[in-house]
Amino acid sequence: MLDDVSVNGTPQATGAEDRAAAQPILEARKLNVSYGSNRAVRDVSLAVQPNTVTALIGPSGCGKTTFLRALNRMHDLTPAARVEGEVVFDGQDIYARGVDPVEVRRRIGMVFQKPNPFPTMSIYDNVAAGLKLAGIRKRAQLDEIVERSLSQAALWDEVKDRLRSPATGLSGGQQQRLCIARSLAVGPRLLLMDEPTSALDPQATQRIEELLGELKQHVTIVIVTHNLQQAGRVSDKTAFFLLDETVGPEDSNLIEYAETDQMFMNPGDARTEAYITGRFG
Amino acid sequence: MTGVSARNRGRRRVADAAVALLIALGTLVVLVPLFLVLWYLISSGISSIDWAFFTQLPAPVGREGGGVAHAIVGSLQLVGIASVIGIILGVGSGILVAEYPRNPIVAPVRLMSDVLVGVPAIVTGLVVYGAVVVAMGRFSALAGGIALGLIMIPYVVRATDEVLQLVPQSVREAGLALGLARWRVTLFIVLPAAVNGIATGVLLAVARVAGEAAPLLFTAFGNQFWSRGIDQPTAALPLVIYSYSIAPYPEWHRLASASSLVLVALILVTTLLTRLVFRKR
Numbered sequence: 001m002l003d004d005v006s007v008n009g010t011p012q013a014t015g016a017e018d019r020a021a022a023q024p025i026l027e028a029r030k031l032n033v034s035y036g037s038n039r040a041v042r043d044v045s046l047a048v049q050p051n052t053v054t055a056l057i058g059p060s061g062c063g064k065t066t067f068l069r070a071l072n073r074m075h076d077l078t079p080a081a082r083v084e085g086e087v088v089f090d091g092q093d094i095y096a097r098g099v100d101p102v103e104v105r106r107r108i109g110m111v112f113q114k115p116n117p118f119p120t121m122s123i124y125d126n127v128a129a130g131l132k133l134a135g136i137r138k139r140a141q142l143d144e145i146v147e148r149s150l151s152q153a154a155l156w157d158e159v160k161d162r163l164r165s166p167a168t169g170l171s172g173g174q175q176q177r178l179c180i181a182r183s184l185a186v187g188p189r190l191l192l193m194d195e196p197t198s199a200l201d202p203q204a205t206q207r208i209e210e211l212l213g214e215l216k217q218h219v220t221i222v223i224v225t226h227n228l229q230q231a232g233r234v235s236d237k238t239a240f241f242l243l244d245e246t247v248g249p250e251d252s253n254l255i256e257y258a259e260t261d262q263m264f265m266n267p268g269d270a271r272t273e274a275y276i277t278g279r280f281g
Numbered sequence: 282m283t284g285v286s287a288r289n290r291g292r293r294r295v296a297d298a299a300v301a302l303l304i305a306l307g308t309l310v311v312l313v314p315l316f317l318v319l320w321y322l323i324s325s326g327i328s329s330i331d332w333a334f335f336t337q338l339p340a341p342v343g344r345e346g347g348g349v350a351h352a353i354v355g356s357l358q359l360v361g362i363a364s365v366i367g368i369i370l371g372v373g374s375g376i377l378v379a380e381y382p383r384n385p386i387v388a389p390v391r392l393m394s395d396v397l398v399g400v401p402a403i404v405t406g407l408v409v410y411g412a413v414v415v416a417m418g419r420f421s422a423l424a425g426g427i428a429l430g431l432i433m434i435p436y437v438v439r440a441t442d443e444v445l446q447l448v449p450q451s452v453r454e455a456g457l458a459l460g461l462a463r464w465r466v467t468l469f470i471v472l473p474a475a476v477n478g479i480a481t482g483v484l485l486a487v488a489r490v491a492g493e494a495a496p497l498l499f500t501a502f503g504n505q506f507w508s509r510g511i512d513q514p515t516a517a518l519p520l521v522i523y524s525y526s527i528a529p530y531p532e533w534h535r536l537a538s539a540s541s542l543v544l545v546a547l548i549l550v551t552t553l554l555t556r557l558v559f560r561k562r
Contacts, residue, residue: 074454077453077457079383103460106460107460109460112455114451116451116452118452118455118470118474120473120474129459130459130461133456133461133470182455182459183459186459186460
């Protein structure tokens, strides 16, 4: 269904340091998001390579979460939010006229800050929800996808004997991995994660970080994090967002976007360096 | 500065005890009339309750015995019809109001349901008399059920609206992020999470209308015999209570008390049973 990736969709190389080899799976072009008169995301252009982890970092209120939510049209639900610019995914602008946001979200999943399993459903039903409610009823097929998704989320061994018990009985870390499994079950190409470990204890956080390294074989990941060490550990590329008085009205609030190693060793912008070394934020 | 002085502590303890006492007194004031009503019904009605009371039609004046079986069945029938109307329209409108606040029809619906709560039941009865009884050419259980159903609607709308607002937004977002259409998320994820609260609201509405006599006076009308179908006049417990208690015979007064007791017991049992069923889940 996604075979129609046109070669023409390849962007002209802009100033950004594109790796010549891979074609990006997702590219934001001059993306703007505003709530009323408040421009939270300004002229952000950024390309994400397939099977990588991209971290979005920056102090609170810098627009990184707002940017993330624009990538699978979650702002459609907020009446006051306005999105301008393009998000090209698999060669197609997801904000183009006639694109169904439901279809977009099936291919671009999301994991949220707080674990949010469906409260009335069992563990099994949570993972199967996306498929079941979309009309897939074949038992064998569901069983297989549920097991595979839970295994990919490193949760299968812990829950395989109690798939029918309520999901709310799991610990916070398990619930978050369940939410990851639930997202994986519908087979997204891209997984957006909004500070997925900020509500978890260090051990649960570590498990999820380890998981990300394995997951990127199957899906591409964009993760918002407040934790710089986490960005350093899990990501291939890092984008630094900032929205303070140093950012003029004509500037973008994406300050720097580079390979994670390079950004942490040798940041290109003084403000990036200040943030990374802990001088503000 | 230093710790709390002994005097302060003493004053706080007195204030604490005083408030607790005040609250306990208030509760007592509310509970006393409630138990008085129950006590009055039991002491004056229980002597007339026997098996025949539940299985037989009223005895002719001057004869002992007889029952109100026709009114018990009639009340169940009326409340059944009312519940179908009240639940379908009430829950439906409640979902609309809570989940689609941007729809232009929501403001008028919310206003109308607030106004409907304040409309005296007898007025609703008159409206149904004009709209249904006159059109059908006779009094009927259907007309009575419609009148009661109309009275139920605003209560159910409010309860549904309020309970749906309590379902966290993150649960809706999780559903949408799976690529599910809005209506599926509402129907299969949000609604199940709220069903306990909605059931409680529906029960309150049922309890409210089950005791209504006024709107039935010129819709269901009443009947000394078994009703011959929902398009025919039917007896109902509140109507029986009304006509027995204004009659000049002491024996009928006892029957009115007994009928009241049965009515209260019916509402109590339904409420408890439904609570039990929904709490189990």
